[in-house]
Amino acid sequence: MNEISLPRQNVVSRVWNDKEARSVIVQIVTVVLVFGFFAYLIRNAAINLEAIGKGYSFDFLTQPSNYDISQHFIEYDSRSSHLRAMTVGIINTLLVAVAGLALATVLGFFLGVLRLSRNWLVNKLAYVYIEYTRNVPLLLHILLIHGVIVHTLPVPKQAINLSDAAFLTNRGFFTPKPIFEPLFWIVGGLIVAGLLFSLWFTRYAKKVQDRTGNHYPVFWINLGAIVGIPLIMYFIMGTPITWDTPELKGFNFKGGMVLRPEFIALWLALSLYTAAFIGEIVRAGIIAVSRGQTEASYALGINRGRTLSLVVIPQALRVIVPPLTSQYLNLTKNSSLAIAIGYMDIVATIGGISLNQTGREMECMTIVLLLYLCMSLVISAAMNWYNDRIKLVER
Amino acid sequence: MKLIKSAALVAASSLITMTAQAGTLEDVQARGELNCVVTTGLAGFAAPDENGRWEGFDVGFCRAVAAAVLGDGEKVKFIPSTGKTRFTLLNSGDGDILFRNTTETLSRDVDLKLTFLPINYYDGQGFLVRKSLGISSATELDGASVCIQTGTTTELNLADYFRVNGMNYEPVTIETNEEGIGNYSGNRCDAYTTDASGLASTRAALEDPSAHMILPEIISKEPLGGAVRHGDDAWADIGKWVVNAIIIAEELGITQANAGEMAMEAGDNPSVNRLLGTEGNMGEMLGLDNQWALRAIQAGGNYAELFDNNIGPDTPLALERGLNASWRNGGILYAAPIR
Numbered sequence: 181m182n183e184i185s186l187p188r189q190n191v192v193s194r195v196w197n198d199k200e201a202r203s204v205i206v207q208i209v210t211v212v213l214v215f216g217f218f219a220y221l222i223r224n225a226a227i228n229l230e231a232i233g234k235g236y237s238f239d240f241l242t243q244p245s246n247y248d249i250s251q252h253f254i255e256y257d258s259r260s261s262h263l264r265a266m267t268v269g270i271i272n273t274l275l276v277a278v279a280g281l282a283l284a285t286v287l288g289f290f291l292g293v294l295r296l297s298r299n300w301l302v303n304k305l306a307y308v309y310i311e312y313t314r315n316v317p318l319l320l321h322i323l324l325i326h327g328v329i330v331h332t333l334p335v336p337k338q339a340i341n342l343s344d345a346a347f348l349t350n351r352g353f354f355t356p357k358p359i360f361e362p363l364f365w366i367v368g369g370l371i372v373a374g375l376l377f378s379l380w381f382t383r384y385a386k387k388v389q390d391r392t393g394n395h396y397p398v399f400w401i402n403l404g405a406i407v408g409i410p411l412i413m414y415f416i417m418g419t420p421i422t423w424d425t426p427e428l429k430g431f432n433f434k435g436g437m438v439l440r441p442e443f444i445a446l447w448l449a450l451s452l453y454t455a456a457f458i459g460e461i462v463r464a465g466i467i468a469v470s471r472g473q474t475e476a477s478y479a480l481g482i483n484r485g486r487t488l489s490l491v492v493i494p495q496a497l498r499v500i501v502p503p504l505t506s507q508y509l510n511l512t513k514n515s516s517l518a519i520a521i522g523y524m525d526i527v528a529t530i531g532g533i534s535l536n537q538t539g540r541e542m543e544c545m546t547i548v549l550l551l552y553l554c555m556s557l558v559i560s561a562a563m564n565w566y567n568d569r570i571k572l573v574e575r
Numbered sequence: 576m577k578l579i580k581s582a583a584l585v586a587a588s589s590l591i592t593m594t595a596q597a598g599t600l601e602d603v604q605a606r607g608e609l610n611c612v613v614t615t616g617l618a619g620f621a622a623p624d625e626n627g628r629w630e631g632f633d634v635g636f637c638r639a640v641a642a643a644v645l646g647d648g649e650k651v652k653f654i655p656s657t658g659k660t661r662f663t664l665l666n667s668g669d670g671d672i673l674f675r676n677t678t679e680t681l682s683r684d685v686d687l688k689l690t691f692l693p694i695n696y697y698d699g700q701g702f703l704v705r706k707s708l709g710i711s712s713a714t715e716l717d718g719a720s721v722c723i724q725t726g727t728t729t730e731l732n733l734a735d736y737f738r739v740n741g742m743n744y745e746p747v748t749i750e751t752n753e754e755g756i757g758n759y760s761g762n763r764c765d766a767y768t769t770d771a772s773g774l775a776s777t778r779a780a781l782e783d784p785s786a787h788m789i790l791p792e793i794i795s796k797e798p799l800g801g802a803v804r805h806g807d808d809a810w811a812d813i814g815k816w817v818v819n820a821i822i823i824a825e826e827l828g829i830t831q832a833n834a835g836e837m838a839m840e841a842g843d844n845p846s847v848n849r850l851l852g853t854e855g856n857m858g859e860m861l862g863l864d865n866q867w868a869l870r871a872i873q874a875g876g877n878y879a880e881l882f883d884n885n886i887g888p889d890t891p892l893a894l895e896r897g898l899n900a901s902w903r904n905g906g907i908l909y910a911a912p913i914r
Binding site: 351541 | 658659661662682683686687688708717718719720725730731733734735737738744745746747748749750754755758760761762763765
């Protein structure tokens with residue numbers, strides 16, 4: 181080592197040994213590498229597409245799709261555009277995701293409570309259910325439920341008849357479809373008014389309670405406002421809903437509404453599977469609230485029900501909500517397994533048939549990717565908002 | 576220094592042009608194995624037998640190409656594909672050639688960047704139904720649930736057919752033929768639709784084939800053929816002429832059994848001589864040797880043999896030659912001459 185190179189070495193080693201400088205360098209290098217990697221991939225794809233003479237264009241979206249989709253909630257036929265087919269797919273995905281989230285949440289909370297039950301049998305049954313469900317791949321649940329529906333339920337001609345209004349077949353569950361007459365919209369208006377009233381009343385009751393300590397039977401009053409009054413009005417106006425009942429015509433039932441086996445299988449499988457995970461999250465959340473909290477509440481003379489709703493659940497939710505968010509995300513993304521049984525969701529429409537008939541893989545996959553990303557971000561944002569609302573307010 | 580740099584540059588650029596020019600033929604020969612894209616399993620056309628060996632009509636063409644190019648019909652790696660993945664597998668380079676009941680259409684040819692080989696099976700889309708339904712025509716299918724395989728021309732034909740005839744239906748879209756059979760046999764669907772040849776295969780695989788029938792209506796033209804990637808004409812030529820050679824062999828009466836004998840020495844018929852390489856240099860023009868067609872024929876026989884052994888009247892599929900008879904026998908199978 182000579183005397184000239186010594187200070188130079190020192191500069192390098194000094195910078196490297198400086199914790200902050202080092203972390204900046206490492207971050208810069210990481211960012212460059214990550215961006216470089218993706219730039220390389222994108223460039224590669226662009227060159228390869230160029231080489232086989234395929235451009236990157238979304239023009240095909242306005243062309244007629246030329247295929248039919250069985251479950252569509254907006255006007256759609258084979259002359260509609262690929263864009264419309266995609267919209268049908270988005271609606272179908274949202275439908276199964278929302279229905280799945282609702283059922284999974286209810287079932288999950290139920291399971292979580294059962295797991296904490298002191299009744300040995302109930303506790304163990306919930307335990308066995310959770311362990312079985314979450315240790316079998318979701319795809320198998322979907323295929324199993326679909327197979328059971330298709331192979332065990334009768335064909336339309338031997339449909340299980342539920343009092344001539346609803347029919348259970350392996351082509352789906354047919355129910356009467358309500359047709360709303362103009363007068364019904366008064367009832368609808370009353371329901372909305374009831375909802376607004378209950379929002380206001382809940383706040384008002386809380387204020388009164390904070391001030392005076394008296395509490396109103398909020399639940400029953402709200403129920404009366406939202407359900408009771410509209411129901412009375414509905415009968416006064418002479419039941420302004422007529423029903424379009426399904427009838428067996430030719431091969432299938434016509435009229436009414438139908439839940440197809442594909443939807444039912446996907447919905448049940450997603451809900452039952454995710455509920456098992458949610459059950460464990462709920463159990464963990466409740467256990468996390470220390471026993472002392474409950475005892476303190478009892479000591480203050482607060483009854484069991486209000487202890488649960490005012491002391492235990494708010495604190496448990498703080499533990500439950502963050503992992504619950506990721507379960508919600510999982511459920512939504514898992515709905516893409518729909519393709520296995522032919523439920524026409526995003527992946528099956530724009531990412532499946534449209535992709536195939538137009539040969540626009542890159543474009544279609546980009547769309548599918550962005551759609552799932554948007555849905556996940558919306559769910560995350562909503563859950564984060566909720567989490568912020570319920571978290572411990574520090575004063 | 577400059578010299579070394581420029582030399583390296585030249586070497587690098589020549590390497591690039593070389594790799595760009597190296598065709599599929601060279602790739603296949605260097606690999607010593609042909610990657611052939613087939614179905615995930617359609618009895619009679621391409622499906623593994625009980626020993627795991629791939630057998631079938633499409634498989635026969637794969638083996639013929641491998642025999643012509645590599646000298647051995649066994650040197651094939653079969654790549655199973657769904658209706659959806661087949662073109663991607665071919666275009667990404669995972670497959671060299673595709674024989675998978677694939678309908679030639681303009682958009683596939685032009686937009687999906689494929690080059691189609693000669694048509695080796697003239698087909699059309701039909702309907703498979705239970706006899707117990709008591710219908711005899713596809714025009715009575717109004718309101719039916721129809722099972723259909725996704726990613727095929729059939730779902731487009733189906734939509735058009737029901738639309739033109741003013742009928743409604745419930746499409747039950749499935750991913751593979753196996754799932755389709757599952758749904759159909761579970762009575763999720765009243766009818767199963769695909770190419771008539773595929774229906775024959777599906778029907779043969781059902782528990783009681785005699786309880787099912789194929790409706791007389793054929794609702795589309797489905798010319799089925801092999802395909803290769805767009806842009807490698809030399810490789811496309813090889814595929815094209817192997818298929819033609821198999822068809823011509825039937826016309827000339829050359830079979831798997833007698834081909835070797837007939838190729839021993841040049842005979843009286845110049846057509847036979849040219850095909851079997853005892854005269855002319857047809858194989859060299861293709862970039863192969865002159866026994867290319869001989870090996871292709873010996874791999875699985877001529878067109879008639881491939882047809883009869885895999886899908887013909889004596890097989891479970893029991894398909895008649897029909898349109899697929901040689902033009903000499905009233906069919907439309909007509910291959911360009913090798914000369």
